[in-house]
Amino acid sequence: MKKKNWLGFQKKTRLERIDMLKENEIIDSDFENLLKENENLSTEIARQMIENSIGTFSLPFGVAPNFLINDVEYTVPMVTEEPSVIAACSFAAKLVSKSGGFSTKILDRKMIGEIALFDVENFDVAAEKILNSKEEIIKVANDAYPSIVARGGGACEIEVKKLEEGNTSFLVVYLTIDVKEAMGANIINTMLEAIKPLLEEITHSKSLMAILSNYATKSLVKANCELDVKLLGGSEVAKKIDLASKFAKMDIYRATTHNKGIFNGIDAVVIATGNDWRAIEAAGNAYAVKNERYEGLTTWTFDENTNKLNGELILPMPVASVGGSIGLNPSVKAAFHILNNPDAKTLASIIVSVGLAQNLAALKALVTTGIQKGHMKLQARSLALFAGANADEVDPLVEELLKVRHMNLGVAKELLEELRKK
Numbered sequence: 001m002k003k004k005n006w007l008g009f010q011k012k013t014r015l016e017r018i019d020m021l022k023e024n025e026i027i028d029s030d031f032e033n034l035l036k037e038n039e040n041l042s043t044e045i046a047r048q049m050i051e052n053s054i055g056t057f058s059l060p061f062g063v064a065p066n067f068l069i070n071d072v073e074y075t076v077p078m079v080t081e082e083p084s085v086i087a088a089c090s091f092a093a094k095l096v097s098k099s100g101g102f103s104t105k106i107l108d109r110k111m112i113g114e115i116a117l118f119d120v121e122n123f124d125v126a127a128e129k130i131l132n133s134k135e136e137i138i139k140v141a142n143d144a145y146p147s148i149v150a151r152g153g154g155a156c157e158i159e160v161k162k163l164e165e166g167n168t169s170f171l172v173v174y175l176t177i178d179v180k181e182a183m184g185a186n187i188i189n190t191m192l193e194a195i196k197p198l199l200e201e202i203t204h205s206k207s208l209m210a211i212l213s214n215y216a217t218k219s220l221v222k223a224n225c226e227l228d229v230k231l232l233g234g235s236e237v238a239k240k241i242d243l244a245s246k247f248a249k250m251d252i253y254r255a256t257t258h259n260k261g262i263f264n265g266i267d268a269v270v271i272a273t274g275n276d277w278r279a280i281e282a283a284g285n286a287y288a289v290k291n292e293r294y295e296g297l298t299t300w301t302f303d304e305n306t307n308k309l310n311g312e313l314i315l316p317m318p319v320a321s322v323g324g325s326i327g328l329n330p331s332v333k334a335a336f337h338i339l340n341n342p343d344a345k346t347l348a349s350i351i352v353s354v355g356l357a358q359n360l361a362a363l364k365a366l367v368t369t370g371i372q373k374g375h376m377k378l379q380a381r382s383l384a385l386f387a388g389a390n391a392d393e394v395d396p397l398v399e400e401l402l403k404v405r406h407m408n409l410g411v412a413k414e415l416l417e418e419l420r421k422k
């Protein structure tokens, strides 16, 4: 494969960057045109996608180059409104790529749906009846969505659990489903609604609801990386990153911010690829409580013997390569094209690696210079835009803003006026 050239990518114009994507053989001519024309979701498609639509809503679309994941190079598409996310992610990806890249493992890829039964007379008897009828229930579920079975997926397991609190109790039936390339919400809900009457009949109880669970503990993905401490600026930094990861396990105030940073990267790719970011956020935050306290999701360990810093992130990542709105939005198609059209497992691996990279960049900055230094330039850029600077005025205004002690919109407006007088 041709060696990719990213020299000066950040400093190029938007069109030059797209040219570089083409020269690096990341996009073909069709997508070059689509990206250059900034072709977006049409209002007509948008009208079909949601209710009461009054238009479409744009967000910045960028790429983070230099990801090496399981020995494959990726340029990762990211959609975010937050400055510095993509720069930080690309920086960390480059560091990790110099140390052999990320390695990932799909621990499983199935979804869970649940039906809550109440007014159950005898839980043990009801649970036994359900488990004895497992095959029949799974058959009814699969008959309700034969196309997923034809694709090699479908319902495959049933578990039951009794929940009791005070005088309220439920018998919960969990159905495990292989949804293949989809996220599976509609597939699962269709199956659950089909088996609901059967469960009520078998158990002589009533069902409260039947719905997929976003706590996708059977869709776990693990990403690892190992960095030579020299790349981080020495073992002191590696030790501090190790400590920062421990701190985020112990302090919920830090853990929440730590995980928010991880989702800065994850959400950006999830949105770019047309996936359901609420589902991914909900799953990740619930998974952060798996040890019965809310913890930072990454684990960084400094090994004094090898002088290496090891990073690990395990997350539920039930993303899809088909279904939902994927395929309707031209920008989502472009994002998939940039990633060389990954299947759902590969996409999940990329996204968890991005989360680990984003966290590395944040921790490295936090335990060394602090994050404000890097943020100030981007903050100045935002202020320049808010102050009304045009394309030619932004850079000189940013330069002036960085010289003042406290920058704000008022100062930006004043400096812009002065610039215009010159």
Ligand code: NDP
Binding pocket: 147, 148, 151, 179, 180, 181, 182, 183, 184, 185, 186, 187, 188, 212, 214, 276, 279, 320, 322, 323, 324, 325
């Ligand atoms: P879809 O309803 O779009 O179903 C997936 C579609 O992809 C099916 O029509 C299937 O076709 C098609 N498909 C093509 N190839 C494959 C393949 N290889 N593997 C699997 N499916 C394939 O989407 P989902 O059921 O995934 O539901 C996702 C949507 O549901 C998202 O938009 C999400 O926001 C939303 N949602 C989320 C909820 C939640 O998270 N709690 C709740 C409700 C909705 P075929 O039918 O021919 O098999």
